[in-house]
Amino acid sequence: MNAIERGFTLIENLFLWFSQAAVAVMMLLTTLDALSRYIFSKSITGAYEITEMYLMVILVFLSMSYVQKVDGHIRLDILFERFPKRMQDVLNIVYNLLAAAFMFFIGYQGYNMTINAFQNNLIASGLLNFPLWLSYIWIPVGSFLIMIRQILSSILLAMGKPPHLKKEEVDE
Amino acid sequence: MAIALPLICLVLFLIFGMPIAFALGISGSIGLIMFSGLDSFLGILQTAPYESVKSFLMSAIPMFILMAAFMTVSGIMKDLFSAAYNWMGKLPGGLGIATVFAGAMMGAVSGSSQASAAAMAKAAAPEMKKYKYNTAFTMGVISISGTLAVMIPPSIVLILYGILTETGVGSLLIAGIIPGILTALGYIIVITIWVKINPEIAPKIQIQLSLQERIRSLKNVWPMLLIIIAVIGGIYSGVVTATEAGALGAFITLAVVLLMRRMNFKQFGLALNDTIKSTTMIMTIIVGAHIFSYYLTMTQVTQKLVMQIEGMDVSKYAILAIIIVIYLVLGFFMDQIAILILTLPLTFPIIVSLGFNPIWFGILVTKTVEVGLVTPPVGMNVFVATGAAGVKTAEGFKGVKWFVLMDLFILVLLILMPFITLWLPDLMIKK
Amino acid sequence: GNKEASGSKDGGDKADDGKVIKLKIADSFPTSNYLSSEGAVFFMNRVKELTNGKVEFEHYPAEQIGKANSYLDLTLSKTIDIGYTSYATDRLPLTEVATLPGAYGSAEEGSKIIWQLMKDYLAKEEYLKNGVRPMFAVSLPQYQFVTTKKPVKTLDDFKGMKARVTGTMELGFDELGASPVFMPATEGYTAMERGTVDGVTFPFTSIAPYQIDAIAKYSTKGANLGSFTVVYSINEKVYQSLPDNVKDALAQAGDETVEHLSKYLDEKNEELAKKFSSNIKIYELSKEESAKWDEALKPVWDRWAEDLEKRGFKAKETIQKYEEIKDSLK
Numbered sequence: 059m060n061a062i063e064r065g066f067t068l069i070e071n072l073f074l075w076f077s078q079a080a081v082a083v084m085m086l087l088t089t090l091d092a093l094s095r096y097i098f099s100k101s102i103t104g105a106y107e108i109t110e111m112y113l114m115v116i117l118v119f120l121s122m123s124y125v126q127k128v129d130g131h132i133r134l135d136i137l138f139e140r141f142p143k144r145m146q147d148v149l150n151i152v153y154n155l156l157a158a159a160f161m162f163f164i165g166y167q168g169y170n171m172t173i174n175a176f177q178n179n180l181i182a183s184g185l186l187n188f189p190l191w192l193s194y195i196w197i198p199v200g201s202f203l204i205m206i207r208q209i210l211s212s213i214l215l216a217m218g219k220p221p222h223l224k225k226e227e228v229d230e
Numbered sequence: 231m232a233i234a235l236p237l238i239c240l241v242l243f244l245i246f247g248m249p250i251a252f253a254l255g256i257s258g259s260i261g262l263i264m265f266s267g268l269d270s271f272l273g274i275l276q277t278a279p280y281e282s283v284k285s286f287l288m289s290a291i292p293m294f295i296l297m298a299a300f301m302t303v304s305g306i307m308k309d310l311f312s313a314a315y316n317w318m319g320k321l322p323g324g325l326g327i328a329t330v331f332a333g334a335m336m337g338a339v340s341g342s343s344q345a346s347a348a349a350m351a352k353a354a355a356p357e358m359k360k361y362k363y364n365t366a367f368t369m370g371v372i373s374i375s376g377t378l379a380v381m382i383p384p385s386i387v388l389i390l391y392g393i394l395t396e397t398g399v400g401s402l403l404i405a406g407i408i409p410g411i412l413t414a415l416g417y418i419i420v421i422t423i424w425v426k427i428n429p430e431i432a433p434k435i436q437i438q439l440s441l442q443e444r445i446r447s448l449k450n451v452w453p454m455l456l457i458i459i460a461v462i463g464g465i466y467s468g469v470v471t472a473t474e475a476g477a478l479g480a481f482i483t484l485a486v487v488l489l490m491r492r493m494n495f496k497q498f499g500l501a502l503n504d505t506i507k508s509t510t511m512i513m514t515i516i517v518g519a520h521i522f523s524y525y526l527t528m529t530q531v532t533q534k535l536v537m538q539i540e541g542m543d544v545s546k547y548a549i550l551a552i553i554i555v556i557y558l559v560l561g562f563f564m565d566q567i568a569i570l571i572l573t574l575p576l577t578f579p580i581i582v583s584l585g586f587n588p589i590w591f592g593i594l595v596t597k598t599v600e601v602g603l604v605t606p607p608v609g610m611n612v613f614v615a616t617g618a619a620g621v622k623t624a625e626g627f628k629g630v631k632w633f634v635l636m637d638l639f640i641l642v643l644l645i646l647m648p649f650i651t652l653w654l655p656d657l658m659i660k661k
Numbered sequence: 662g663n664k665e666a667s668g669s670k671d672g673g674d675k676a677d678d679g680k681v682i683k684l685k686i687a688d689s690f691p692t693s694n695y696l697s698s699e700g701a702v703f704f705m706n707r708v709k710e711l712t713n714g715k716v717e718f719e720h721y722p723a724e725q726i727g728k729a730n731s732y733l734d735l736t737l738s739k740t741i742d743i744g745y746t747s748y749a750t751d752r753l754p755l756t757e758v759a760t761l762p763g764a765y766g767s768a769e770e771g772s773k774i775i776w777q778l779m780k781d782y783l784a785k786e787e788y789l790k791n792g793v794r795p796m797f798a799v800s801l802p803q804y805q806f807v808t809t810k811k812p813v814k815t816l817d818d819f820k821g822m823k824a825r826v827t828g829t830m831e832l833g834f835d836e837l838g839a840s841p842v843f844m845p846a847t848e849g850y851t852a853m854e855r856g857t858v859d860g861v862t863f864p865f866t867s868i869a870p871y872q873i874d875a876i877a878k879y880s881t882k883g884a885n886l887g888s889f890t891v892v893y894s895i896n897e898k899v900y901q902s903l904p905d906n907v908k909d910a911l912a913q914a915g916d917e918t919v920e921h922l923s924k925y926l927d928e929k930n931e932e933l934a935k936k937f938s939s940n941i942k943i944y945e946l947s948k949e950e951s952a953k954w955d956e957a958l959k960p961v962w963d964r965w966a967e968d969l970e971k972r973g974f975k976a977k978e979t980i981q982k983y984e985e986i987k988d989s990l991k
């Protein structure tokens with residue numbers, strides 16, 4: 059089980075890296091677009107679409123699993139933190155499994171959208187043509203990723219272990 | 231009543247500590263399956279997550295948070311705070327007042343109160359702890375000062391209001407200036423009175439700095455000032471739109487801290503991760519809130535409720551009061567952005583048909599948003615501030631109560647005197 | 662529950678069971694917008710009248726059930742029965758033919774052409790293939806260029822202008838040497854005020870909702886910069902399950918809505934041009950100048966068509982049919 063968790067964390071971190079890149083690129087692209095528009099009266103073609111269609115979707119979906127891992131999806135803890143540890147674990151297992159089912163449907167629908175867009179060569183057109191499948195695909199990838207993370211956490215909790223092996227240092 | 235089942239699910243999920251995003255999404259899904267069938271559940275789950283996230287306007291959220299994250303990890307936020315403290319430390323509750331000032335400044339460059347609260351928790355909380363300030367007081371001041379970012383332009387909430395109601399974003403942002411300053415002054419009054427009555431929550435600091443020393447401490451403030459001037463200048467000179475301002479701000483902050491050699495690669499990664507954590511948390515809640523709100527729409531419960539309010543045979547001010555109270559009550563439980571998306575399409579037409587000014591109503595709604603950000607059980611700013619400082623959430627809720635009272639007082643003031651809100655936009659935007 | 666509304670209609674013919682048929686219709690316009698009150702609402706009222714109340718509607722306006730982009734998918738999943746499908750240009754791109762610069766003069770003319778084209782050709786060529794059937798289609802008045810710093814009276818004036826655009830206008834402004842800028846319509850005001858853009862492309866009917874009249878100084882009139890087509894479509898399976906008399910009522914109401922809304926928009930457009938002329942300098946292009954602009958924008962049609970042909974859409978045939986109908990209606 060530990061090996062599986064460790065392996066999955068590697069994949070998760072790889073996708074987190076994509077999200078980090080999306081944040082950095084979004085900052086650069088939006089700034090350069092604004093400066094270019096102000097100084098040269100010329101927008102960067104596609105900056106708007108790239109931010110909206112690709113970077114935002116990548117940023118959010120590919121990091122959902124990581125945020126789940128560091129318990130970053132906030133909750134009301136006023137009552138929850140007063141429960142005994144074992145009850146917290148049981149509730150977390152229930153929540154994780156329900157959320158995993160929920161993410162499965164989002165991922166499944168996202169997969170259908172991606173396949174449909176890919177097969178029919180769907181495009182958001184303008185001065186440049188932006189393939190839609192490349193925008194949709196991050197939904198199934200990210201959704202299934204967090205789904206697996208939630209199932210893994212449930213299994214670990216049921217085995218009486220912490221939901222993931224060690225806290226990320228970034229979590230302080 | 232079967233129609234209430236998903237709503238009951240939501241409340242139970244929330245109270246028993248299910249992550250808010252999933253509590254909203256799952257109870258909304260249950261409702262959709264029950265009332266519109268499996269096809270429409272699948273249809274909403276196909277469109278809602280993508281359309282909520284694929285938004286250029288929403289890109290303002292990660293960018294403003296990134297800017298604050300750069301300020302925090304590089305320590306320039308802390309410098310600003312120490313300078314403020316050198317000037318105001320001797321006042322009763324001086325560090326608290328310094329925090330309010332820092333919050334207002336942060337508010338002027340940031341559109342996101344969570345970004346602002348997190349940044350100040352990291353900068354101000356250690357200082358206040360060092361001088362033995364009461365923990366609840368500390369957390370209260372930091373959480374509440376974060377809300378200033380909502381009213382003082384630029385503001386994600388005001389922009390969202392403008393979009394949802396097709397009210398001019400320019401006028402809305404300008405309208406936020408005076409209520410924002412008024413709110414900051416209100417907080418300072420609360421601090422002063424509270425510390426007068428209860429001096430042990432903020433022990434007097436025994437430091438004697440000469441004017442020269444104090445002026446010298448300002449030299450560490452320039453990076454922060456430069457960034458603020460650049461971003462505000464960027465917005466007001468038209469280099470960037472309100473949405474793009476966060477990206478420019480983050481870029482300038484990055485450039486400044488790199489020139490000052492105040493950030494290494496690891497800290498850069500930390501800032502990116504902080505940004506991702508907050509953004510994804512917020513966006514996932516927005517996805518869940520959309521799904522839940524589509525369920526509510528399909529049952530037409532909210533429409534009927536609003537129609538009932540509309541049809542009530544009372545004065546228009548009574549209806550306004552009911553709507554404001556609904557916002558305050560929803561603010562206890564729900565994410566502020568979700569509330570706006572859910573209710574504005576319903577309440578806004580009523581407000582307009584009653585002949586109220588849409589900009590003024592926007593500011594009133596924004597004021598209720600500020601309150602909702604710090605009231606239990608769901609008080610995002612308290613979560614973020616206590617989370618960043620590593621303190622129990624309960625301390626934060628304890629510390630905001632007098633500030634919330636002040637907020638309510640200002641809300642009443644804004645309702646009774648619309649000119650406070652409308653004077654500036656009327657002055658600046660001539661028909 | 663609401664399941665009745667869409668779920669069970671596929672089953673059998675309900676021609677004479679006397680039950681009320683409920684249809685869900687959704688769009689992104691606030692109900693205060695003309696496109697809602699004189700469009701969807703007018704349509705629903707006409708259908709109700711024509712069927713003597715047999716058909717009832719649940720209207721979800723103002724993005725209450727989804728963003729503007731999602732109505733085709735929501736119609737296909739039967740979350741709603743009739744949706745505002747104008748933004749589904751990824752799957753319904755040929756409809757954009759009427760949005761190309763100079764496709765028509767008045768909204769009435771444009772609406773007549775595009776609605777005829779839908780019935781004769783596009784319904785089969787792209788709507789039914791995607792599982793929906795168009796209910797009505799209305800072309801907006803031609804967009805004008807509304808500016809702050811200087812009036813744009815000749816083609817040279819376009820050079821270096823930053824213009825907020827939508828849809829196929831991106832191609833047009835690129836062709837004229839201006840810089841097309843994308844931003845939400847709600848940011849138009851601030852962007853113009855601060856010089857982020859030099860102007861916006863809007864029909865007069867969209868100027869007031871975004872407060873552009875408070876900041877704009879100049880506007881063209883009579884320029885054919887391109888436009889937008891409002892289309893509502895019904896799920897084809899839902900449509901086929903309806904009794905014949907209801908189908909007839911929908912068709913008649915659709916025709917009437919096209920005529921009503923397009924005439925309304927033309928009148929409103931003239932009325933607003935007069936109203937705004939007190940604080941915006943509105944100048945009419947001369948016939949020759951307007952023709953020059955049309956000529957300069959002609960390549961946009963080829964760019965649009967070639968791009969779609971490459972992706973397997975019959976754009977050239979669509980243009981040809983469009984021109985045929987346009988000529989026949991003259």
Ligand code: NA
Nearest residue numbers: 337379382384
């Ligand atoms: Na702000």
Ligand code: NA
Nearest residue numbers: 561602605608
């Ligand atoms: Na709250």
